[in-house]
Amino acid sequence: MDKIILENDYQPTAIINTHSHADHCGGNHFFQKKYPDIQIYATRFETHFIEDPFLEPLCFCLGALPFQELRNKFLEAKPSKVTNVLKYEDHTLDIGGQSFTVVTLPGHTQGMIGIISPDQVLYVGDAIFGEETLEKHGILFYTDIAKTKDSLEKLERLNVNSYVLYHGGERLSLSELIEEHLKMIEKTKDFILEQIAEHSTSLDFLVQQVMSQFNIANNVIQHTLTSAVVRSYITELQQSGQVILVVDNGLLQIRHSSQTIEP
Numbered sequence: 001m002d003k004i005i006l007e008n009d010y011q012p013t014a015i016i017n018t019h020s021h022a023d024h025c026g027g028n029h030f031f032q033k034k035y036p037d038i039q040i041y042a043t044r045f046e047t048h049f050i051e052d053p054f055l056e057p058l059c060f061c062l063g064a065l066p067f068q069e070l071r072n073k074f075l076e077a078k079p080s081k082v083t084n085v086l087k088y089e090d091h092t093l094d095i096g097g098q099s100f101t102v103v104t105l106p107g108h109t110q111g112m113i114g115i116i117s118p119d120q121v122l123y124v125g126d127a128i129f130g131e132e133t134l135e136k137h138g139i140l141f142y143t144d145i146a147k148t149k150d151s152l153e154k155l156e157r158l159n160v161n162s163y164v165l166y167h168g169g170e171r172l173s174l175s176e177l178i179e180e181h182l183k184m185i186e187k188t189k190d191f192i193l194e195q196i197a198e199h200s201t202s203l204d205f206l207v208q209q210v211m212s213q214f215n216i217a218n219n220v221i222q223h224t225l226t227s228a229v230v231r232s233y234i235t236e237l238q239q240s241g242q243v244i245l246v247v248d249n250g251l252l253q254i255r256h257s258s259q260t261i262e263p
């Protein structure tokens with residue numbers, strides 16, 4: 001990025017972070033050091049993580065001191081200062097006399113946004129992934145399933161010239177990809193429901209089944225990411241009244257709400 005800036009003699013004035021994951025905001029630290037007047041924009045939720053990246057592995061470890069395997073540059077960017085905190089609603093933003101539109105797209109993270117540039121290109125962050133990512137990862141990293149589905153449907157309705165996917169490049173239409181995402185989400189949800197159809201299932205067993213079914217690599221990072229995703233499906237199923245949580249003999253069990261409780 002900096003090479004392009006230098007070759008073209010650009011004067012960078014602002015960075016807009018769609019969300020706080022290290023692969024998206026990890027460059028802030030470098031640019032803020034090199035261009036001290038640069039403005040950094042992010043929503044409040046994401047700002048907490050951008051300014052204090054330790055929160056990311058901390059959240060993955062339920063607030064406990066994170067496992068060593070989670071202390072790496074992929075999960076924990078270098079800290080940077082957000083100079084402009086964005087309100088979490090759709091609105092226009094003037095940067096250097098140019099009008100940008102902020103579009104809320106929660107689901108991957110709670111405070112994620114997309115940005116429509118003055119030439120009507122929508123930068124979607126990680127609201128939706130390209131085909132390569134769909135093939136590479138058996139389940140998609142979404143932490144709020146209901147909001148993810150709303151955001152995918154919102155993307156379909158926005159009237160722009162093209163879309164830029166951080167993991168997937170530029171495209172003119174997202175219709176097929178949105179369908180594909182919705183199918184994958186249903187498939188994951190149905191698989192989880194199947195696992196608890198007849199017996200209560202522990203959270204650990206559910207994560208194990210999901211990792212095995214979707215060929216997820218056996219390492220601490222993938223296990224942590226998968227656990228987070230599985231939890232987000234359980235919350236979704238709990239909210240729709242399909243599952244209940246029970247702690248039995250010290251084990252957190254997920255039970256289908258139609259199951260009768262043995263005396």
Ligand SMILES: O=c1ccn([C@@H]2O[C@H](COP(=O)(O)O)[C@@H](O)[C@H]2O)c(=O)[nH]1
Binds near residue numbers: 141
């Ligand atoms: O199991 C997973 C792991 C990651 N993702 C998301 O995919 C993109 C790309 O990840 P890479 O590891 O660079 O291929 C990233 O935003 C992850 O959040 C996923 O959906 N499922």
